[in-house]
Amino acid sequence: MIFIALTASVLCLLPQTVPALWACARACPASCTCTSEKRCTVLCDRSGLSSLPREFPCEASSINLDKNSLKFLSERAFGTLPSLRSLSLDHNNISFITPGAFKGLPNLVELKMAHNEYIRYLHTRTFTGLKRLVRLDVADCNLFNMPDRIFLENYALKELFCFQNNFRRIPGALRGMENLTHVYLERNKIEAVAYNSLLGLGNLRYLNLQENRINVIHDQSFQDLLRLENFYLNDNLLSELPKVAFKGLWRLKMLNLGGNLLTNVSRTWFSDLVELEVLYLDRNRLVYIEEGSFENLTSLITLHLNSNNLSSLPFSVFQPVYFIGRLYLFRNPWECDCSLEYLKEWMESYKLVRDIPCASPSSVAGLDLSEVVYARVNGSCIDPGELNLTTAQSEILSTTENRFNSLISKLLQQELRDEVGNGMESLRNGTLLDSAEGLGSGVERVVASPTLVSFLVVCRVLWKVIGGVFPFGHVTGT
Template sequence: MTTITFTVSVLCLLPQSALARWACVRACPAACTCTQEKSCSVLCDRSGLAELPKEFPCEASAISLEKNRLKFLSERAFGTLPSLKSLSLDHNNISFITPGAFKGLSNLLELKMAHNDYISYLHTRAFTGLKKLLRLDLSDCNLFSIPDRIFIEQTALKELLCFQNNFRRIPGAIRGMENLTHIYLERNKIEAVAYNSLLGLGSLRYLNLQENRINVIHDNAFQDLLRLENFYLNDNLLSDLPRLAFRGLARLKMLNLGGNQLTNVSKTWFGDLVELEVLYLDRNQLLNIEEGAFENLTSLITLHLNSNNLSTLPFSVFQPIYFLGHLYLFRNPWECDCSLDWLKQWMESYKLVRDIPCAAPPSLAGLDLSQVVFPAVNGTCVEPAELNLTTASSETTATTENRFNSLISKLLQQELREEMGNGTESLRNDTLLDSEEAQLAAGVGGRWTQSVQSLLCFTLTWLLFGPLHLSDAGFWLYCT
């Protein structure tokens, strides 16, 4: 009796923290490590466990059983642990969860069951008793569906992670869960978003549907997502969207539509997105952006239009978001004509856009837009192709004119020398005429009068018909 009294007396003299530490360690399972910092944590990771330990410290606030060989969870598998807040069962071989397996964990806030490849089915009552659960992770399992009423007790649930499963539709179980703020459904096999798939999710702020097979979105599918801020729809099979697809999403800050099959951006899609800061439209097949498509995006900071089929970007389309911070336009077949003159000026002024290679016209193919010069004539931009054509024509005219004047001068000199009796000997001492000049001289003859007549003919022809090729047979016949 004396010994027992002494032990109790010693325990009563211990500080409360020391008493809790002693109790946590005392009941620690043999294969686990228990630590007491702010609360009791039980670490059983990589312990080779094929079955659950028979008991855990009743003071435990966190239990980790990751990377073991657990296969089965029986009813009340963990007993009664009123202090438990977090339970992790990631990376096991669990294939079946008995209804009521988590009874006794009335204060559990987080349950992690990701990376259990053999979980392909969940009973409607699998999570019975978890009325305070805030975060549930079922990612990278083998689920094809979950019962519609499985979360009937989890009204407080805020985060649901179900990415990388085999869902072909958005689980109906999430409808009406008004406290959900984050839903992760990426990398599934979802094919459509129905009008009622997301009903009642008025608190949702984050929705990830990327890397699915979505090819249809029904009208008003997002009508209840009034607080949504981040929305991932990228890397699906969307070729079109409903006319008012994002109506009411006034708090949306990031929208990712990249990696789809969109060919057109409608002016009706983004009308309500007044707080949108980042928009991804990259890696689509965009050919056209309708005027007015961006007119209400007054908060936009970053726009991704790279890797599409855009050849032009009229200023009238872009004007409302002229002062955004980042614009990505690379990997498009840009036609560097006057319609992109504004963009070149904007590039030079703000130094925020680079890498816009020209695909057309052919004379500019391969050049970056920053290297293209858009000259103005009478205040009007001249297309680079037209400018090149005009320059070439002017050069041709000038060359022909110079050759004509040179030829006339030489012919006159030759005629004067012949009249003065110099004849063949004088001609031999002069600079020889080129082949075209010699041909013309032979056709005109050696008489002064005949040369004058020919010169008059040349002059009149020049004035009437413009510069002609000196080797044109009709020209010679006409003037000789």
């Protein structure tokens, strides 16, 4: 048995001369499926495994062990698999990884261990021997930190997925990893970016720090990120930035600062971002943008300023940005005076912007800027005025009350004429005394007619309760 085991181990180290299809199928673990259309692939996902199979085909180039119940990885857990390039251990119950667990996998390029909620700690030598590792995924575990020297042998590492863990700071293990191109640290608990957090990452192109608790960024924190192209800092707690926070990031194409607590934009922030194409400043508390803040953004295509507290936006803020293609400004309390007339012209002429609801002045409140008509006197724009709503309402009520009183007077006069007419008819048909009595009773009825009194009371109540609230002539149908 020892001889057979040694022979198998030696065969894995020798050039592969046996047909891959036969060799892959011969050594396939009982609970797994093995295919070899191009390379030997071992599929052990969803197999109910609580421990690793004793051996894998030495020709295996890919092993999938996702969604099992694996708890422990011992030293050299996978034996010697010189052809293995991809290993996936996502969605298991791994709680401890013995140092050297991945020894014997010298050509491994991708290692995935995401969604293992019991991994809270990694030893300094966890990834020892993986000198060709390019992509490592430890997302959605419960890691609180990483040893500073954990990647000492992984100098080929380019992509690191560490999102949705419990990091309170950017792991020091990243410093000096000059081949890193993509780092995913979103949805952690990082509170600050120190001046030395990202030192030596000269080839980094993608950095995601969104949905953390970052409230402080030190000066020159990004000084080494000279090749950075996509940068996510959105949904943090930033209320201010260093004056030259993004100095030297000439290759940056997308910057997301949305969902923070920024109240103003400084003209020094973006002065070096000559290749920036998309800028997110939405969902902040912006009330002021300094003149010239976007003047060097000559490549800018899309600018998001929606969901802030902006009421004005002078044209000088954009000069000399000529190539902007989309401008998002909705959900701001815009004051649609003459200072925004240029925006309306942009809306009509270049279709750069739409949906700019006016909050003031009251004469245009609720309208979209595209619906506002600016008056002109001697060629000069006149701001829409504020409506004097109190005076206007008083005038409406006064006019309506006069009309109501006039209507009541006419009704009284008509009732009196009818009763007097009835009295005169009695004079012609009866005695003088009887007629006089009839006339007197007729006048009396004008004064004391129950029908008329009831009518007047109802009208007065309607006037007090309804008329004062919904003036005649201003009630719309439901």
